[in-house]
Amino acid sequence: MASRRTKFYLDRQNAKYKGVCAGIADYTGIDVLWIRLGAAALTLLAQQWWIIAAYFVIAWIAEDKPQGLYHDTGDAEFWQGVRSNPKRSAAEVRSKLRDIDRRMADVETLYTSRNTQLASEIDSLR
Structure with a gap:
């Protein structure tokens, strides 16, 4: 396969806005809900406004996840373990x-x- 499975990709299939949080969740293996809640909490409660700018920079720079990146159902968990x-x-x-x-x-x-x-x-x- 030409695409690398250990690389960070935007996950547009599970995206709410641009796919950054879904991509982080896919990359780390953490549930996307917790990633979204953590980003919202850091932005609002801790007043870390640079996260909004970082979100748009990541959405602009990162590539979309290729179709068929994980062929098998257990393949995603394996590659998340390799990344960690x-x-x-x-x-x-x-x-x-x-x-x-x-x-x-x-x-x-x-x-x-x-x-x-x-x-x-x-x-x-x-």
Whole structure:
């Protein structure tokens, strides 16, 4: 895929105005409602008016999210985890591959062993 999945994009599909808060929610994995409430609270209660200017700058600079960025349903959660902690994600992948390798080695050991009963069962399946 030509587009990068770890990049920030505006999410126009879930947008209320320009898609900045929805994009932040998609990027971080936090519910969009909490992002919108936090932005509104910072702007109104803490009187951080620069957030409004930053919102429009982000809406002007950021790209729209490409169609079909996440093909599978669990794909979005995976990429949000990669964004938040890439080392942990790499460790999880390594752990899964190590487990698959161990199971394949067990199968190979059983297949190449002198177990005649298992060999006859395997031959009967062919």
